[in-house]
Amino acid sequence: MSPTQTGPRARYREHTKEEIKQIALAQLAEGGIGSVALTRVAKSLGMSGPAMYRYFTNRDDLLSALISDxxxxxxxxxxxxxxxxxxxxxxxxxxxxxxxxxxxxxxxxxxxxxxxxxxxxxxxxxxxxxxxxxxxxxxxxxxxxxxxxxxxxxxxxxxxxxxxxxxxxxxxxxxxxxxxxxxxxxxxxxxxxxxxxxxxxxxxxxxxxxxxxxxxxxxxxxxxxxxxxxxxxxx
Amino acid sequence: MSPTQTGPRARYREHTKEEIKQIALAQLAEGGIGSVALTRVAKSLGMSGPAMYRYFTNRDDLLSALISDxxxxxxxxxxxxxxxxxxxxxxxxxxxxxxxxxxxxxxxxxxxxxxxxxxxxxxxxxxxxxxxxxxxxxxxxxxxxxxxxxxxxxxxxxxxxxxxxxxxxxxxxxxxxxxxxxxxxxxxxxxxxxxxxxxxxxxxxxxxxxxxxxxxxxxxxxxxxxxxxxxxxxx
DNA sequence: AGCAATAGTTATGCTCCATAACTAAGGTGA
DNA sequence: TCACCTTAGTTATGGAGCATAACTATTGCT
Incomplete structure (x- = not known):
């Protein structure tokens, strides 16, 4: 049931997803929905753009996660x-x-x-x-x-x-x-x-x-x- | 008071602005605010992108006009x-x-x-x-x-x-x-x-x-x- | 120890906003 | 009437952002 059971890799994965959401929230707070940009989230994480797509299939998917929360x-x-x-x-x-x-x-x-x-x-x-x-x-x-x-x-x-x-x-x-x-x-x-x-x-x-x-x-x-x-x- | 007095040039100008707003409204109706794109308005008018900036100083200005209406x-x-x-x-x-x-x-x-x-x-x-x-x-x-x-x-x-x-x-x-x-x-x-x-x-x-x-x-x-x-x- | 899954990369292409620098009309005043 | 200046339009350029493709390198697991 808890996703942390699935091993260290999934563990890290969840952690990164959380980080991404956190940064996205900060962008949301600053400039509204339109300001949530995958590429800037990536930059802020020190990664390069397309890396985000390992964690969220697209921008809407990220927004979905924020909406759920x-x-x-x-x-x-x-x-x-x-x-x-x-x-x-x-x-x-x-x-x-x-x-x-x-x-x-x-x-x-x-x-x-x-x-x-x-x-x-x-x-x-x-x-x-x-x-x-x-x-x-x-x-x-x-x-x-x-x-x-x-x-x-x-x-x-x-x-x-x-x-x-x-x-x-x-x-x-x-x-x-x-x-x-x-x-x-x-x-x-x-x-x-x-x-x-x-x-x-x-x-x-x-x-x-x-x-x-x-x-x-x-x-x-x-x-x-x-x-x-x-x-x-x-x- | 009426802007049509200012001669044929201003007349044409107003007409074009109306056309632009009309097309923008159509885009709005199809996909919401985010779908209103100056470049596509231009294409739809048979003009090329930057021409729009003769009529509206930027996208917000166009949206402003739509809001007023x-x-x-x-x-x-x-x-x-x-x-x-x-x-x-x-x-x-x-x-x-x-x-x-x-x-x-x-x-x-x-x-x-x-x-x-x-x-x-x-x-x-x-x-x-x-x-x-x-x-x-x-x-x-x-x-x-x-x-x-x-x-x-x-x-x-x-x-x-x-x-x-x-x-x-x-x-x-x-x-x-x-x-x-x-x-x-x-x-x-x-x-x-x-x-x-x-x-x-x-x-x-x-x-x-x-x-x-x-x-x-x-x-x-x-x-x-x-x-x-x-x-x-x-x- | 080695293999397969996974996290990342660069390269590329698209759309869109916006500015700069230029060209072609066309109305207007001397 | 014609030269001039305003104005409508152009192409060229650059930057942000989404997204995919194709590749590399790490790392956990058997």
């Missing part, structure tokens, strides 16, 4: 909120954690929440990682009482869970073992609305669109989630 | 909603128009609502265009009754308007001649929240993140704005 990191941040707090409080903590991570790592955030890379096809496990990052939100809404405006969405997401076993599995993994389709629909609707309501403010903030407006984006986000909690009748 | 276009779409409808209805129409435009022109949408171009400094009038696109939303909220969770933001935006004359001018231009700082704060808070609540769902949808989830993003957006309208007590 970013999802895991973001997921760890949101999963860090204690589960024994009241739902509303948990929601605030999780959304604040999400925002905090995005502000700390703006370029990595944009890597996963920004423009789709043209031509890039995410590997299958990316979906799982994304769902893991959103999972903790689902738990908050399973036993909520959504108000009128949410019901249409909740109906649609309930149908989605019934249709797709992987989805109901996902929901069950984060909300407990209940099979109730209505509960699943609520959890999914709450999760998706949380996602959308975080994405709006946080993405605008990280992209610099709130610059100079002199209001506190954290307060805005808090207000948005107070409202969302109200909509789901969260205590 | 996109803001104007989006602004026209949201401004198209009749002003004599009830506020809530207007809000739904405007948000739907925003989404529709984003879906019709996904790459142009991402050009203005997507990742910030690294190193790109927007020219001054871009701010005006962005504000114009958001202006019609402000009008909806000027005489609203925001609920508790909105008040902190409204207070901060009121202060913003008092501090920055260009902002209060902007607000007055879209809400009527009132100078009431509280009304300005409400209008701005409503506008910004509308922006954020559109940006979340629409950006996720256009970026393909809702793919395969089997719910209707339009319904999601509608629900979000029903909730927002409720928060501001809109009739």
């Amino acid at each position: 970013a999802y895991d990191d973001l997921g760890a941040a949101t999963a860090d909120v204690p589960a024994d707090l009241p739902p509303r409080e948990r929601l605030h903590r999780m959304s604040a954690a999400y925002r905090a991570w995005a502000r700390e790592e703006p370029h990595r955030y944009l890597l996963i929440a920004g423009d789709p890379l043209p031509g890039y096809q995410a590997p299958a496990d990316t979906l799982l990682r994304a769902r893991a990052a959103l999972g903790p939100f689902l738990a908050v809404f399973a036993s909520s009482r959504p108000s009128e405006h949410v019901l249409p969405l909740a109906r649609q997401t309930a149908a989605w869970a019934l249709r797709d076993p992987a989805v109901s599995e996902w929901v069950r993994g984060y909300t407990g073992a209940s099979e109730d389709p209505e509960a699943a629909g609520r959890a999914l609707a709450g999760g998706i609305l949380s996602w959308a309501r975080m994405h709006g403010p946080v993405n605008l903030e990280v992209s610099g669109h709130f610059e100079g407006m002199g209001f506190d984006p954290g307060a805005l986000l808090h207000g948005e989630f107070e409202a969302l909690a109200d909509q789901f009748g969260l205590p | 996109a803001y104007d276009d989006l602004g026209a779409a949201t401004a198209d909603v009749p002003a004599d409808l009830p506020p809530r209805e207007r809000l739904h129409r405007m948000s739907a128009a925003y989404r529709a435009w984003a879906r019709e022109e996904p790459h142009r949408y991402l050009l203005i609502a997507g990742d910030p171009l690294p190193g790109y400094q927007a020219p001054a009038d871009t701010l005006l265009r962005a504000r114009a696109a958001l202006g019609p939303f402000l009008a909806v909220f000027a005489s609203s009754r925001p609920s508790e969770h909105v008040l902190p933001l409204a207070r901060q935006t009121a202060a913003w308007a008092l501090r920055d004359p260009a902002v209060s001018e902007w607000v007055r231009g879209y809400t009527g001649a009132s100078e009431d700082p509280e009304a300005a704060g409400r209008a701005l808070a409503g506008g910004i929240l509308s922006w954020a609540r559109m940006h979340g769902p629409v950006n996720l949808e256009v970026s393909g993140h809702f793919e395969g989830m089997g719910f209707d993003p339009g319904a999601l957006l509608h629900g979000e704005f029903e909730a927002l309208a409720d928060q501001f007590g809109l009739p």
Whole structure:
């Protein structure tokens, strides 16, 4: 299971891959996605360009690795909120954690929440990682009482869970073992609305669109989630 | 005022600039921002590369032009909603128009609502265009009754308007001649929240993140704005 | 000890941005 | 009307970056 078992060669290989990713991250932090250049990574490692292709089949493959790590990191941040707090409080903590991570790592955030890379096809496990990052939100809404405006969405997401076993599995993994389709629909609707309501403010903030407006984006986000909690009748 | 007055040469120049933008738009539509290449535009026009630099000082300058046009276009779409409808209805129409435009022109949408171009400094009038696109939303909220969770933001935006004359001018231009700082704060808070609540769902949808989830993003957006309208007590 | 896998190399070709230095029009004013 | 100067275009050049091909040298393993 652990790749270090495979001998010293594979060991060194993993180490080099890590070094490459590290340098790529530095380039990402400096100039955004466009600044991640295999040839410059190579130069920075004292190797010559084509050597990189031993470790990553191409640039997208390297970016893929960075994306995976970013999802895991973001997921760890949101999963860090204690589960024994009241739902509303948990929601605030999780959304604040999400925002905090995005502000700390703006370029990595944009890597996963920004423009789709043209031509890039995410590997299958990316979906799982994304769902893991959103999972903790689902738990908050399973036993909520959504108000009128949410019901249409909740109906649609309930149908989605019934249709797709992987989805109901996902929901069950984060909300407990209940099979109730209505509960699943609520959890999914709450999760998706949380996602959308975080994405709006946080993405605008990280992209610099709130610059100079002199209001506190954290307060805005808090207000948005107070409202969302109200909509789901969260205590 | 009109640039066509300056003689046949300037006339031709403008025409060519338009042609260049047109081809650039086609490339944008095909492969996103990264696919807009001056050299290929030139080839497509039957000219040779460096000729482009007569018309745009560099690639960013061309992108700037596309961005300006996109803001104007989006602004026209949201401004198209009749002003004599009830506020809530207007809000739904405007948000739907925003989404529709984003879906019709996904790459142009991402050009203005997507990742910030690294190193790109927007020219001054871009701010005006962005504000114009958001202006019609402000009008909806000027005489609203925001609920508790909105008040902190409204207070901060009121202060913003008092501090920055260009902002209060902007607000007055879209809400009527009132100078009431509280009304300005409400209008701005409503506008910004509308922006954020559109940006979340629409950006996720256009970026393909809702793919395969089997719910209707339009319904999601509608629900979000029903909730927002409720928060501001809109009739 | 020797062989096969692996980490690296140089050489090459493509696309693209951008500048420099030159040429050919063509509109305009004396 | 014609000479001139502006402007649209050209070729030549260079640099960054992705990627492949073909080769070399190391090194772990049997």
